[in-house]
Amino acid sequence: MHAYRSHSCAALTSANVGDTVRLSGWVHRVRDHGGVLFIDLRDHYGVTQVLCDPDSPVFAEVEKVRSEWCIRIDGNVKARDESLINPKLPTGEIEVYIRDLEVLGQSAELPLMVFGDQEYPEETRLTYRYLDLRREKMQENMKLRSDVVASIRKRMWDKAFREYQTPIITASSPEGARDFLVPSRLHPGKFYALPQAPQQFKQLLMVSGFDKYFQIAPCFRDEDPRADRSPTDFYQLDMEMSFVEQQDVFDTVAPVLAGVFEEFGGGKKVDAPETWAQISYRDAALWYGSDKPDLRNPIKMQVVSEHFRGSGFAIFAKLLEQDGTEIRAIPAPTGGSRKFCDRMNAYAQKEGLPGMGYIFWRDQGEGMEAAGPLAKNIGPERTEAIRQQLGLGVGDAAFFLGGKPKAFEAIAGRARNVIGEELNLIDQDRFAFAWIVDFPIYEADEETGKIDFEHNPFSMPQGGMEALQGDPLKVLGYQYDLACNGYELVSGAIRNHRPEIMFKAFEIAGYDEAEVRKRFGGMVNAFQYGAPPHGGCAAGIDRIVMLLAGEQNIREVILFPMNQRAEDLMMDAPNDPTSDQLMELGLRVIPQD
Numbered sequence: 001m002h003a004y005r006s007h008s009c010a011a012l013t014s015a016n017v018g019d020t021v022r023l024s025g026w027v028h029r030v031r032d033h034g035g036v037l038f039i040d041l042r043d044h045y046g047v048t049q050v051l052c053d054p055d056s057p058v059f060a061e062v063e064k065v066r067s068e069w070c071i072r073i074d075g076n077v078k079a080r081d082e083s084l085i086n087p088k089l090p091t092g093e094i095e096v097y098i099r100d101l102e103v104l105g106q107s108a109e110l111p112l113m114v115f116g117d118q119e120y121p122e123e124t125r126l127t128y129r130y131l132d133l134r135r136e137k138m139q140e141n142m143k144l145r146s147d148v149v150a151s152i153r154k155r156m157w158d159k160a161f162r163e164y165q166t167p168i169i170t171a172s173s174p175e176g177a178r179d180f181l182v183p184s185r186l187h188p189g190k191f192y193a194l195p196q197a198p199q200q201f202k203q204l205l206m207v208s209g210f211d212k213y214f215q216i217a218p219c220f221r222d223e224d225p226r227a228d229r230s231p232t233d234f235y236q237l238d239m240e241m242s243f244v245e246q247q248d249v250f251d252t253v254a255p256v257l258a259g260v261f262e263e264f265g266g267g268k269k270v271d272a273p274e275t276w277a278q279i280s281y282r283d284a285a286l287w288y289g290s291d292k293p294d295l296r297n298p299i300k301m302q303v304v305s306e307h308f309r310g311s312g313f314a315i316f317a318k319l320l321e322q323d324g325t326e327i328r329a330i331p332a333p334t335g336g337s338r339k340f341c342d343r344m345n346a347y348a349q350k351e352g353l354p355g356m357g358y359i360f361w362r363d364q365g366e367g368m369e370a371a372g373p374l375a376k377n378i379g380p381e382r383t384e385a386i387r388q389q390l391g392l393g394v395g396d397a398a399f400f401l402g403g404k405p406k407a408f409e410a411i412a413g414r415a416r417n418v419i420g421e422e423l424n425l426i427d428q429d430r431f432a433f434a435w436i437v438d439f440p441i442y443e444a445d446e447e448t449g450k451i452d453f454e455h456n457p458f459s460m461p462q463g464g465m466e467a468l469q470g471d472p473l474k475v476l477g478y479q480y481d482l483a484c485n486g487y488e489l490v491s492g493a494i495r496n497h498r499p500e501i502m503f504k505a506f507e508i509a510g511y512d513e514a515e516v517r518k519r520f521g522g523m524v525n526a527f528q529y530g531a532p533p534h535g536g537c538a539a540g541i542d543r544i545v546m547l548l549a550g551e552q553n554i555r556e557v558i559l560f561p562m563n564q565r566a567e568d569l570m571m572d573a574p575n576d577p578t579s580d581q582l583m584e585l586g587l588r589v590i591p592q593d
Helices: 059-063 122-127 136-158 199-207 246-264 281-288 314-319 338-350 373-390 405-422 499-508 513-526 541-549 579-585
Strands: 020-033 036-042 047-052 070-079 094-105 180-183 191-194 212-220 233-242 277-280 326-332 357-363 368-371 397-403 433-437 442-444 451-453 479-484 487-494 534-540
Touching: 020 047, 020 094, 036 059, 059 094, 136 212, 136 233, 136 246, 136 541, 199 212, 199 233, 199 513, 199 534, 233 246, 233 541, 246 433, 246 479, 246 487, 246 534, 246 541, 277 281, 281 405, 281 433, 314 397, 326 373, 326 405, 338 357, 338 397, 338 405, 357 373, 368 373, 373 397, 397 405, 479 534, 487 541, 499 513, 534 541
Parallel strands: 047 094, 277 433
Antiparallel strands: 020 036, 020 070, 036 047, 070 094, 180 191, 212 233, 233 534, 326 397, 357 368, 357 397, 433 479, 442 451, 479 487, 487 534
């Protein structure tokens, strides 16, 4: 017999009754039933109930066993009484009577319990992550992650992609976040950087003629943490293709992701990829207040400025006299009660706004009546026009925000989400995907009027060089994101592979050719030697698994995540280097006041 086990703790069934077996695992819990000791023995695969009574030659040793001790037992498989069968366990029809016991590893007093679903502070969980990972939910999350990655790889190979590994130590490159810098010992005073993404390398692979590339790539960004973003490193499905247009990329990656969500989504509906909406960036901001809208929520915001222009509601009427302002409405089907409207008004005040105007419609017995302060100020004719535009009726409401859109869009988007949740309008049994397209390449600083890049500077402008001859603020890029249930899962673009167009695009934003060559010399030089048209995207592995696992925080699907302050409490990182290390690198640490 093997030194540690003949079976896993999920393998034994009624077919093994009478067998002598050897199991190894952790003591999940111990129960004493009138002198008979029952132990739930757990390994990575499952749980088996083992038991011991005073007749066992190792009863005294079994009495000493405590939670999370690692043990090996030898014993005989017995059938459980029919009334004691546990249908929730694969091993629920049997139990193992212990004949021999070996303690493989004792456990000290536990800082957190593995058994059960107790909540612990994040600091405790991350300090003792190896214990936290023993918990059933965490084991399932990490197995799910591994299975998702394996599925993605297979699906990409099935589409004739090959996986290539790009460098981890490279040059610093502005990608929209801070680099992690790595000092060079051989070149004192100079630094490498950990790649924010394999962006330049995958484009260079296209120049090298590889045609289809993918990689499950580690990426490193020194960012502020959020619930859906790691502050240090993350993984993405990185892909690039030559001789493609935007729709070709969509047609390639969408079936891969749809298949993964169908395979691991627990039966939730996944719309066919060919039906996924393509929404312009401008429309997404208008309708949803976000470029990563949750389309499970049916609420669609609308501009209602004309109904307030010159109206009796002086705040909005005067606001609309200013250039670039508008009033938007957030429809709230079934939200037509003063209590709900007051609650949403309080929400807006908590978000830093003076409030949110509202109208709600109620049945007064003799017909429908519009209620609320706004209705009284603008009169029944304007109120009725708003109701008809929004398609609302008795029992419904609408909320209103005004000003320059960029100042209130994000809050309007969050309010839309809250309204959808409060009114139970969100289809919880669905993964709703949408492509966000037509991103503007440039934006103007409101104070100085200076033109700078609003989005990816390496995207091919729609219209090429000709588009760059006109108003920069009207230039759109072949750039796209894929949103799912309120999260950005994919970001990509058709690349600007023409040096002359690239130089012109940067010139508009105030960067001359010399600066572009200095920052991106490797890629610009390569593009002089017959670069093919190419494009691709990257999909966030961590966010994909987070959605599939039904988690709200990305740290629940990462094996060893950092905390909110980008600290590894388990390994005590970051920590102080030794004097010898600093001397070898030619560095000196200046204390911060």
